Amino acid sequence: MRNFLIGLVFLALIWVEVDARLVRVRRIRRLVGATERDAQITDFRVSPQDDEGVFKFAFKTSNGIDVQAAGSPLETIGIYSYTSPEGVPIETRYIADELGFHVVGRHLPQPPPTPDYILRSLEYIRTHSEDGKLKKPHVL
Secondary structure (H helix, E strand, C coil), rough: CCCHHHHHHHHHHHHHHHHHHHHHHHHHHHHHCCHHHHCCEEEEEECCCCCCCCCCEEEECCCCCEEEEEEEECCEEEEEEEEECCCCCCEEEEEEECCCEEEECCCCCCCCCCHHHHHHHHHHHHEEEECCEEECCCCC
């Protein structure tokens, strides 16, 4: 009997988790809307890798998504754009290379400007040694 009750509690916990996931999926589908779910690819272009390993691809969808990318195994550049649910056009450009993934877009948050006192501190560190004495300038 004890094992039966433990099993029953376990099944109830699993059902609660599954139900919560279904609620989230339904909520997302409601927010996204039918036009997003039923989007079709309207344009698709792909160029396989050439002799130097360079590839290109692009596609567009009926709901306004536009994606383009080109590159090699060592470096890829691309751009994608779409309209946000608020109606704001979003355009994102990126480059992925040996230094990482770098993204640029007006919709992305920007860091605040570096305060003057930090810039002055960095300049002091650059021009002074650890004991506070002025470093001798390097003459080439």
